[in-house]
Amino acid sequence: MFRYAILIVFSVVLGFALNMFLLPHEVLSGGITGLAMVFGLLTPINTGIWLLVLNIPIFIIGWMRLGKAFILNSILSVVITSLSMQYIPLIKITDDALLSAIFGGVISGIAIGLIVRFYGSTGGFDIIGLVLTRKIDIPLGGLIFGLNSIVVFISGFIFSWDLALYTMASIYVTGVVMDRIHTRHIKLSLMVVTTRTEELKSALIKNLVRGITVMNGRGAYSNKENNVLYTVITRYELAMVKSLIKEIDPKAFVSISETVEVLGNFRRS
Template sequence: MQSRIFRLTIIFISSVVVAFAFNFFLLPHEVLTGGVTGLAMVFGLMTPVNTGYWIVLLNIPILILGWMKLGKEFIGNSVFSVVVTSIALIYIPIIEVTQDALLSAVFGGVIAGAAIGVIIRFYSSTGGFDVVSLVLIKKWDVPLGGLIFALNSIVVFISGFFFAWELALYTMLSIYITGLVIDRVHTRHIKLSLMVVTSKGDELKKELLANLVRGITVIEGQGAYSGERKKVLYTVITRYELAIIRPILKEIDPQAFVSVSESMEVMGNFRRD
C-alpha cells in the first residue's frame, strides 16, 4: 500500500511539472510538445477550449488501446497522470519566463523530458504517443525517446502550417531534447550481461529465479589459485533489474565475484517486457 501511494505521489508531482514546463516555457511562445499533447496544444491555441480539456478528449482512444495491451494498472496510472496534467494546465497560469523562444524550447524540453521519464519509470505515462511507443517497444527493442521523437515529428509539420516554420523548428528542437532526456531517465531498453561467480550457486540461483523473469545459465567453475569449486551464473537483464539483484547478492553471498557489462544486442529467446 505504501509503495502504491509513493508511486502515485511521484506521478502526481511529475505530472504537475510537465504542466509547468508547458505553461511557463512552451505555450507562451507557441512552441509545442509532440504527439497527442502537441495536437491538444494546437487546438488549445486555436480554439477557446483549454489545452487540458483537449488532452483528455484525444487520449481516450489511445488509453483504450493501452488498456488492452499494457494492463489495467499501467493505464490506471496513466489516466491519473493525464487528469493531473490536464487540471494543472488549467490552473497554472501561462507565464512567459523568457522572451527567447530558443531558451524556452530547450528548458521546456529538458523539464518535460525529465518529468515524463520519471512518470514512465514509475509504471505510468502521459498518454498519447507515450502509450503507443510503449506498445511498440514490446515488439521492437529500441530506445523509447527515439521512438517517441519519430512519432511526434508529425506535430512539427502541423505546427508549421498553422503557425510559423521558425516555431515549428523550435518545436522539433524541444521534442528532440525531450526524447533525449526521457532516454536518460527511462533505461529499460538498455540490456546488461550479468556474470556471478559464487560458492552459493544453488541458493543464489533459486533466489534470482524467484525475483526475475529471466533464464539463468549455470556453468561449473573452479578457482585457478584456490582450487575451490564454484558456480558461474550468467544471464541478461535490464538496467532496472540490476536494482533488484544487488540486495540479493549482498544478502546471499557478499563475497561473490560479479561482472556487469552493457550488451550491444540481444537475440533469441529473451523476454523484452
C-alpha cells in the same frame, strides 16, 4: 507510495513546463500532448481537457498491450498533468522563444523520463512508443522523436514554420534528456540469491512474463541451502522488479549488471 509521489510531482512539473515555457510562445510539445496544445490554442477549450479526451483511445490500446498497472499509472499522470494545467498560469518566463523551447524541452524530458522510469507514462505517443519498442529494439526517446515529427508539420501549417522549428528543437531536447533518464533499450542481467524461491519466482514470472533460470546454491559462510534466480530484464522494468523483491524477500542478495547483447528468445515487453 514513493512511486506514486514521483508520478504526481513530475506530472505537475510537466504541466509547469507546458504552461510556463511552451504554450505562451505557441511552441508545441510532442505527440498527443502537442495535438492537445494545437486544439487548445485554436478553441476555447483548455489544453488539459483536450489532453484527456485524445488519450482515451491510446489508453485502450495500452491496456491491451502493456497491462493494467501501467495504464492506471499513466491515467493518474495524465489526469494530474491536466488538472495542473488548469491552475498553473499561462505566462511567459522569458520573451525569447528559443530559450523557452530549449528549457521547456529539458524540463519536459526530465519529467517524462522519470514518469516512464517509475512505471507510468504521459499517454499518447509514449504508450505507442512503448508498444513499438517491444518489436523494435531502439531508444524510446528516439522513436518518440520520429513519431512527434507529425506535430511539427501540423504546427508549421497552422502557425508558422519558425514556431515549427522551435517545436522540433524542443521535441529533440525532450527526447535526448528522456533517454538519459530512462533507457529502456538497455538490458540488465538480474541475479537474486533467495530462500523464498517459489514465491519470488511466481511473482517475477507473473509481472515480467520472462523465463527464469533457477540454480541451487549454498552460502560459503553460513553453509545454508538457497537458490539463485537468473534472468534478463530491460532497464524499464528495473524499478518494478526491485519493488517486488523488496516486498517478498527484503533479505535477498541482488546483483544487477548491464548486458551488452541478448541472443535467443527475449521478449521485449
